Amino acid sequence: MLNLLTADQIRAADEYTIRNQPVTSYDLMERASSAFVTAFIAAYPDRSEEISVYCGTGNNGGDGLAITRLLKQKGYNNISAKIARFSERSTADFLRNYEMALKAGITVRDLKGDVGPENENCDVLIDALLGTGLNKPLEGLWKALAIKINDLQKTVISVDVPTGFKSEGSMSVNDTVIRSNLTITFQRPKINFLLPESGHFIKEFKVVEIGLDEDFINSHGSPCLVLTEDDVSGFLKQRQPFDHKGTFGHVLIVAGEKETMGAALLTAEASVFTGAGLTTACIPSQGLMALNVRIPEVMAVVRESVGVPKSLELKKYNSIAIGPGLGTSMGSKDLLSDLLKSVSLPVVLDADALNLISQHYEMMPLVPEGSVLTPHVKEFDRLFGEHKSWWDRVETGIDRASSLGVTIVLKNRYTMIFTPEGKCIFNTSGTAAMSTGGMGDVLTGMIASLIAQGYKPSIAAMLGVFLHGTAGDSIGGYVVPPSRLIKEIPLTISKFLKTKGTH
Structure with a gap:
């Protein structure tokens, strides 16, 4: 860097x-x-x-x-x-x-x-x-x-x-x-x-x-650094001949409501295309048909009622992403609270999970150390207070990531990754063509997938952000739909692994 x-x-x-x-x-x-x-x-x-x-x-x-x-x-x-x-x-x-x-x-x-x-x-x-x-x-x-x-x-x-x-x-x-x-x-x-x-x-x-x-x-x-292509090539791991789906971990996506299943689908599909061995989506029953039609590779655990489904065995997952399209009802709040009380591994929190924590800040101490929070600017300010300038957000991000022991991904043109070690790492990949709803859901799925594959959460956040932006750069054009970007993820990773092989 x-x-x-x-x-x-x-x-x-x-x-x-x-x-x-x-x-x-x-x-x-x-x-x-x-x-x-x-x-x-x-x-x-x-x-x-x-x-x-x-x-x-x-x-x-x-x-x-x-x-x-x-x-x-x-x-x-x-x-x-x-x-x-x-x-x-x-x-x-x-x-x-x-x-x-x-x-x-x-x-x-x-x-x-x-x-x-x-x-x-x-x-x-x-x-x-x-x-x-x-x-x-x-x-x-x-x-x-x-x-x-x-x-x-x-x-x-x-x-x-x-x-x-x-x-x-x-x-x-x-x-x-x-x-x-x-x-x-x-x-x-x-x-x-x-x-x-x-x-x-x-x-x-x-x-x-x-x-x-x-x-x-x-x-x-x-405290401020820039992520480079050489860093990404160095972080990425080559797949070996005898690796199998169990090698690459199992991701749980807790997302979606009946009106917002698109967020859950994008997150789950991004997990698959980033290379998770297995992906399971915990979704409402109304979304099951959409999941099966859109992404048959993803397994489902159906949420029929408030709280964590009894069939959800949290110990079998290697990473958990919570929040895209989850809603901010009391039922969603109880679900998030129960999950945070039940898990010890780092989680990836996005969208409504962050909004719920900002509304019920007593849940923040429940967030496991090593977790990854992925707010956009409004979510960041809801969590940590209003800021007069972006420089103030840099200072807050460095402080909160260190004090909470988490990685904070503040999404922006030059997304900032605040690490538990007190660093602010800027990502320079990406394009304004990616400015469309659903991009954050894709990033969440990517980061969760990389954690499941064995990457340290802060490294997974860096890789996810850089690869996400580079995939958008590769497509180019006036607008890059999130569903189109997802298809580019494996190609982008392969390019960096080929570069790694030439070093």
């Missing part, structure tokens, strides 16, 4: 790299600027476009001036720079790049009391005003300039971070931030790039390597 760093940790990585590699701070700036330019050219190859680069007088502005010079060398001749001289301070590397820009014949205009730009005719505006050193909201001339740039409605490319954007910490969609079409960021995504507030300011971001010392970066005890 890749460590995500705070702004202070990134600066420390810069300093460590300069001290321990044969590289000066200027050389590192040149390296970063060159990486930016390569990514910029790939996205905007038209050399005839007019480009205006807005620079501060710190190192982010130094990057901007170096980028201006390098782009001109690459044939972008309609390029100029504007320097926001709102402070008397300048860094040494900025001053060096300023002199080099003048020697290269680049047109440079200073912005002082006038924050312009009243007559900005550029096609593309590169934002290199302020970088990760900002730790407070924009104010004064900086704020006025950011507002004016946004009012221009130009195509904006930001260097490392958009001006006014906080790398970490609470943000609001009402903050003054230069809105970026593309942010080309260095070495790692900033933590806040992965939280929904960033969507108001950043349409897309791209990470470019600049050669910071990876051993130093990975030595930091960061």
Whole structure:
């Protein structure tokens, strides 16, 4: 997994790299600027476009001036720079790049009391005003300039971070931030790039390597990490010649009401397609025909009355998923309570199981350690209180997963997996085409299936989330129906197992 760093940790990585590699701070700036330019050219190859680069007088502005010079060398001749001289301070590397820009014949205009730009005719505006050193909201001339740039409605490319954007910490969609079409960021995504507030300011971001010392970066005890394809390939287990259905565990799905059997069917089918040896659905009698027609591989235990069916032998199951379509009646509450009192193995709780616990929080201590909770944002806030920002949810997720001894999967564009060890692991697979009802039910079935197959619950959650998103990516298109995604799961797993075999 890749460590995500705070702004202070990134600066420390810069300093460590300069001290321990044969590289000066200027050389590192040149390296970063060159990486930016390569990514910029790939996205905007038209050399005839007019480009205006807005620079501060710190190192982010130094990057901007170096980028201006390098782009001109690459044939972008309609390029100029504007320097926001709102402070008397300048860094040494900025001053060096300023002199080099003048020697290269680049047109440079200073912005002082006038924050312009009243007559900005550029096609593309590169934002290199302020970088990760900002730790407070924009104010004064900086704020006025950011507002004016946004009012221009130009195509904006930001260097490392958009001006006014906080790398970490609470943000609001009402903050003054230069809105970026593309942010080309260095070495790692900033933590806040992965939280929904960033969507108001950043349409897309791209990470470019600049050669910071990876051993130093990975030595930091960061609570926030990113799950990678290599992690998934490493976690997955190959099936062996003499394995059989008993090897891959037995999943129990407790879900569905007569009006919401679709949720139970999706969860059970996902369990089968993720590889559980056996899957049993505990469903109301009205759903039995639908189950038999849709998924004949799944066995059934019928719920005829309130409480746990007498025929349900909990000891024979290797994992239990509870909640999709279960309803929030008192009968469902009693069923959930009885189940939690009767099981000792970890359970996967989703949807109505979470809603019932939020309404009857006295049940939370009944949740076995090692369990997996899979809330969306509203369910998360019902469980753990209202939050003003997604950063606050990150902090709550880390705390609650650790204190409760559970894994919490907070579903989102970049789903967060909070582990009992106090980590927040971001998943980057998936697509907006998966934004449709039933996707969460599929994920629940996948995670329960992986637990039954012997994966540690937190690992099962990571695998489930990543494979779920990757299956959606593989299908593509405008919308990915959950029932279509389920069919893609075995193919997705097989691809990663083939990759594992080549290592």
